[in-house]
Amino acid sequence: MTNQIIEKAKVLSEALPYIQAFKDKIVVIKYGGSAMLNPEINNTIVQDMVILKSVGLKPVIVHGGGPEINQTLADMNIESSFVEGLRVTTKETVDVVEMVLAGKVNKRIVSMIHLQGGSAVGLSGKDGMIIESTKMIKKDIDLGYVGEIVNINTKLINTLIEGDFIPVISPIGTDHEGNTYNINADYAAVAIAGALKAEKLVFLTDVEGVLKDKEDPSTLISYLSKSEANKYLEDGTIAGGMIPKVTCCLEAMEKGVKMVHILDGRVEHSLILEIYTHEGIGTMLYDEGEGVGC
Numbered sequence: 169m170t171n172q173i174i175e176k177a178k179v180l181s182e183a184l185p186y187i188q189a190f191k192d193k194i195v196v197i198k199y200g201g202s203a204m205l206n207p208e209i210n211n212t213i214v215q216d217m218v219i220l221k222s223v224g225l226k227p228v229i230v231h232g233g234g235p236e237i238n239q240t241l242a243d244m245n246i247e248s249s250f251v252e253g254l255r256v257t258t259k260e261t262v263d264v265v266e267m268v269l270a271g272k273v274n275k276r277i278v279s280m281i282h283l284q285g286g287s288a289v290g291l292s293g294k295d296g297m298i299i300e301s302t303k304m305i306k307k308d309i310d311l312g313y314v315g316e317i318v319n320i321n322t323k324l325i326n327t328l329i330e331g332d333f334i335p336v337i338s339p340i341g342t343d344h345e346g347n348t349y350n351i352n353a354d355y356a357a358v359a360i361a362g363a364l365k366a367e368k369l370v371f372l373t374d375v376e377g378v379l380k381d382k383e384d385p386s387t388l389i390s391y392l393s394k395s396e397a398n399k400y401l402e403d404g405t406i407a408g409g410m411i412p413k414v415t416c417c418l419e420a421m422e423k424g425v426k427m428v429h430i431l432d433g434r435v436e437h438s439l440i441l442e443i444y445t446h447e448g449i450g451t452m453l454y455d456e457g458e459g460v461g462c
């Protein structure tokens with residue numbers, strides 16, 4: 169019994185250097201829709217966010233909700249398709265996307281944070297024109313109301329951070345004509361992390377991290393350098409939905425975000441394990457010029 173209690177104390181003391189290193193630092197957490205599918209794990213994810221805030225970090229949540237958008241569109245008999253991981257978005261679809269993301273998913277996360285004793289404010293990228301966007305132009309196809317981010321206005325986010333709230337942001341963009349744009353949540357998270365000069369950007373997804381063989385979890389790459397990531401993108405080791413995610417991670421480092429992680433959101437307390445233990449979990453991307461951070 170005594171040993172068990174000592175072990176618990178050791179866990180806390182192991183966290184001390186990390187708590188000190190990250191005090192007052194901004195961490196942007198991209199909470200993907202595929203990591204939201206298990207209600208019990210959701211509680212531990214949200215609890216971790218509140219713990220991070222309580223020990224002095226400044227978490228900013230950018231969420232997705234792709235599977236819930238799919239379900240709502242299907243319930244409404246609206247067809248939907250993807251091109252290179254982006255949803256082709258008609259006027260009718262963008263209304264549903266806004267309803268699901270800025271309404272249902274955003275407010276659910278806010279309520280869950282409150283249930284864990286935290287204090288959150290839910291925003292869409294339209295509020296304070298956080299995600300200023302324009303229509304995304306692709307050579308071969310019209311994606312409709314899919315937005316490309318032209319600017320992130322950080323004033324409202326910083327006001328909330330200063331007021332001790334956890335900002336929870338849905339990836340809905342807007343322009344000066346009042347149009348609504350559907351933004352991929354990975355892109356929104358990177359742009360927001362870059363604009364806030366976040367210390368860390370964490371993607372919560374539904375795989376262990378970047379794998380050398382995507383069918384074999386034992387091939388997890390714990391540390392992935394920029395040049396290795398580019399090599400794996402070129403040779404096809406990194407494929408499918410991992411392509412935009414890793415590309416986003418590289419972009420985040422270009423924008424000055426020091427540490428970028430891809431974590432398995434299906435693992436209980438993955439955020440705490442990554443940020444506050446020596447071992448960490450998932451894949452950490454790093455710039456070989458800068459060395460590996462904590």
Ligand SMILES: Nc1ncnc2c1ncn2[C@@H]1O[C@H](COP(=O)(O)OP(=O)(O)O)[C@@H](O)[C@H]1O
Nearest residue numbers: 200202373375378379382405406407408409410
């Ligand atoms: N090398 C790789 N390592 C890990 N996952 C990979 C790799 N290549 C392709 N993938 C695929 O990428 C998926 C993660 O991307 P995605 O489903 O878009 O995540 P999210 O919904 O969280 O944005 C994994 O489920 C996996 O099928």
Ligand SMILES: CC(=O)N[C@@H](CCC(=O)OP(=O)(O)O)C(=O)O
Nearest residue numbers: 201232233234254255351352353
């Ligand atoms: C343009 C585009 O594809 N937008 C995404 C926005 C939600 C999202 O990105 O959610 P996940 O993070 O759960 O995938 C969509 O419509 O599904």
